[in-house]
Amino acid sequence: MRRVVVTGLGMINSVGNDKESSFKAICDGECGIDTITIFDPENYAVKIAGEVRGFDPATVMPPKEVKKADRFIHLGLKAAQEAIADANLPEDTDYERFGISAGSGIGGLPSIEKNSIILSTRGPRRISPFFIPGALVNMLGGFVSIAHGTKGPNLSSVTACAAGTHAISEAVKTIMCNGAEKMLVVAAESAITGAGIGGFAAMKALSTNNENPKTASRPFDADRDGFVMGEGAASLVLEEYESAVARGANIYGEIIGFGESGDANHITTPSLDGPARAMKAAYKMAGEPKIDYVNAHGTSTPINDKNETAAVKELLGDNVPPMSSIKGQLGHCLGAAGGIEAVVCLMAMRDGILPPTINYTTKDENCDLDYITDGARKAEVNITMSNSFGFGGTNGVLIFKKV
DSSP, rough: OOOOEEEEEEBBBBTTHHHHHHHOOOOOOTTOEEEEEOOOOOTTSEEEOOOOOOOOOOGTTTTTGGGGGGHHHHHHHHHHHHHHHTTTTTTTTOGGGGEEEEOOOOHHHHHHHHHHHHHHHHOGSSTTTHHHHOOOOOOHHHHHHHHHTTTEEEEEEGGGHHHHHHHHHHHHHHHTTTTTTTTEEEEOOOSSSHHHHHHHHHHHHHOOOOOGGGGGTTOOOOTTOBBBBBOOOEEEEEEHHHHHHHHOOOOOOEEEEEEEEEESSSSSSSHHHHHHHHOOOOOOOEEEEEOOOOEEOSOHHHHHHHHHHHHHHHGGGOOOOOEOOOOHHHHHHHGGGGHHHHHHHHHHHHHEEEOOOOOOOOOTTTHHHOOOSSSOOOOOSSSSEEEEEETTTEEEEEEEEOO
16 A cells, blocks of 8 residues: 655644744644634624634735635635645646645535625625635635646545544545545635524534633633634645655655544534544554554533543553643634644654643543643654544544654
8 A cells, every 4th residue: 555645734723824833832822712803793602713813815816816715715725825835846746646635614604604694685696606616615625726736636525523634534545546646635614603603602512701712712621611613724735655755855744544433423412432433443554553642632522522531541541642632722623623733743743842732720530631731742752643523423533653
């Protein structure tokens, strides 16, 4: 089976508009969660989120074209632009053997909300002709492929909060099966809208700690009361190992294992069994290595954090390594989360530093692992595992190894 490595990275989120500033802020424990400004949250039960700030979409596409794409596509284009530049691809790159694997949990919710209001108040003839092509999830890959000229497979994963992780594993499979030499993964989400916040709040999934936005997302803490929505994007350039070595590419790491599973349990409540099976599948594929760090799904919801802790203990027994969740810093970026967290895992291996779990102050007896709660930690990091679990009981796990 062909080996697959990562040679380019990009990300944007609520604490930084590029991978280096984002990773530094995450490791410094900075929090990007604050009162919502994208819309007026006055009449909403939840008024906080992790917004991307200071980003101008005209920097990644012509100003006249911005209105043709939803915000999640703008963010994805930004991350992809950075990853492509970072990969330093040669001039003779075969773009017919270079594909796209995109992921988003919801896609163009802002456009859907906006045009639904137009339909209701002004009638169907006033709906934007850019509504449908600018809101479809697969248009994330469409816009990115047009921007960079990739003509290989153009795939999309729409698996809720596991979409970013599944987009990576789909790209890996494509290269392993010789469907492409290179794949550009892009995962993006921007669902901080009235419908998005109102919908998740109606499910009682979100934290209502509006008075303390910086400490509202508190993974594994006994006082956690729900997740905080974030937005952002991440991108990774994946290549077949031999060709990457031959061109002298900078290799961040190799993807040595991936696992996928379904809970078959409940549409929104996660199980313990489903995540555990996905972890076991990835771990077995990777050859059951010594894992140095686990980037947890760690949503700051009562059930997920307890179940994920138990699943990791079931898999690794007495050999559970340090584990952290960066959702205290960023909020939960939904379909983009797995992509962002994969980038963080690879940068943690590069720099030998483990990002912290912030806002952990009160111990939960069901969450009793080393969550790196005392600030970022220097460590030798050779193998990392990243977990993503989504509504509908869809789970994805990735294992990376330093090359």
